[in-house]
Amino acid sequence: MSSECLFCRIVAGELPSTAVHETETTFAFRDLHPQAPTHILIVPRAHYTDAVDLAKNEPALLGDLTLAAGAVAEAEGLAESGYRLVFNTGADAGQTVFHVHLHLLGGAQLGHFGT
Ligand code: 5GP
Ligand code: ZN
Numbered sequence: 001m002s003s004e005c006l007f008c009r010i011v012a013g014e015l016p017s018t019a020v021h022e023t024e025t026t027f028a029f030r031d032l033h034p035q036a037p038t039h040i041l042i043v044p045r046a047h048y049t050d051a052v053d054l055a056k057n058e059p060a061l062l063g064d065l066t067l068a069a070g071a072v073a074e075a076e077g078l079a080e081s082g083y084r085l086v087f088n089t090g091a092d093a094g095q096t097v098f099h100v101h102l103h104l105l106g107g108a109q110l111g112h113f114g115t
Pocket of ligand 1: 029031032094
């Protein structure tokens with residue numbers, strides 16, 4: 001846990017968030033600036049910089065994040081209609097918080113990603 005890291009502080013309850021799902025290893029909360037009708041961030045409780053850092057050091061946690069995303073999608077009523085899961089990785093992708101987070105976006109027909 002880093003006192004400098006925004007998402008470590010959210011996981012620790014030091015900063016407020018709207019939590020939607022919690023497990024022993026993961027924490028999911030609503031994005032402050034939603035980019036879709038449903039926009040939820042799923043993070044590991046432990047601090048890793050990005051998806052590759054996580055995969056190198058704790059690969060099972062990637063599975064935990066994906067399973068948590070599936071549970072969130074089910075709870076949000078998105079399991080049938082579908083949803084997008086995204087890891088922004090590094091500056092060109094627009095990663096702004098360097099505690100790995102899986103974006104779950106849904107609730108509308110999403111444009112194809114790219115530019
Ligand atoms: P990134 O651009 O790093 O992939 O995504 C960071 C996400 O975190 C953005 O979608 C942004 O809206 C969200 N975010 C930034 N600060 C906060 C915060 O304090 N609380 C919540 N719930 N979301 C945040
Ligand atoms: Zn962190």
